Amino acid sequence: MAGKPWFEEKGLRFECTQCGDCCTGAPGFVWVNQEEIEAIAKAISVDVDEFEKKYVRKIGIRKSLVEFPNGDCVFFDTEKRNCSVYEARPRQCRTWPWWNSNINSEKAWEETKEACPGCGKGKLFTAEHILNQAAIIRI
Numbered sequence: 001m002a003g004k005p006w007f008e009e010k011g012l013r014f015e016c017t018q019c020g021d022c023c024t025g026a027p028g029f030v031w032v033n034q035e036e037i038e039a040i041a042k043a044i045s046v047d048v049d050e051f052e053k054k055y056v057r058k059i060g061i062r063k064s065l066v067e068f069p070n071g072d073c074v075f076f077d078t079e080k081r082n083c084s085v086y087e088a089r090p091r092q093c094r095t096w097p098w099w100n101s102n103i104n105s106e107k108a109w110e111e112t113k114e115a116c117p118g119c120g121k122g123k124l125f126t127a128e129h130i131l132n133q134a135a136i137i138r139i
């Protein structure tokens with residue numbers, strides 16, 4: 001984002017309602033690097049090679065967690081409606097909704113609000129915090 005972001009003065013609000021929509025539904029990708037693969041494998045006490053075979057798919061040169069056939073993330077607990085590896089969840093999940101693609105314009109943010117009921121509500125985050133989060137992973 002060149003120059004000051006459009007939300008510089010007011011910041012943006014977000015508070016997860018735990019609806020689970022971002023972990024479920026339409027097929028997508030949950031990108032993971034080696035460090036994240038190792039962290040999740042450790043969290044569920046699975047050997048890294050076995051973890052990769054079972055839970056990771058290669059997309060070009062990148063790697064993503066696999067999904068259930070309905071598009072839900074393989075680590076989404078459908079009964080509890082939450083992430084079963086929450087403490088070890090990857091950067092992509094940790095930094096939501098502060099992705100460049102969501103915040104690079106007011107229009108993009110409005111669209112993100114339509115997809116995620118927690119966006120635009122609840123806790124206020126400063127532009128500095130948001131930009132720091134967005135810099136963690138380029139999505």
Ligand code: SF4
Nearest residue numbers: 016017020022116118
């Ligand atoms: S879609 Fe938004 S509100 Fe729903 S679980 Fe995901 S982050 Fe939380």
Ligand code: SF4
Nearest residue numbers: 023073075076083093
């Ligand atoms: S790893 Fe957890 S937070 Fe990330 S998409 Fe899967 S279930 Fe959701």
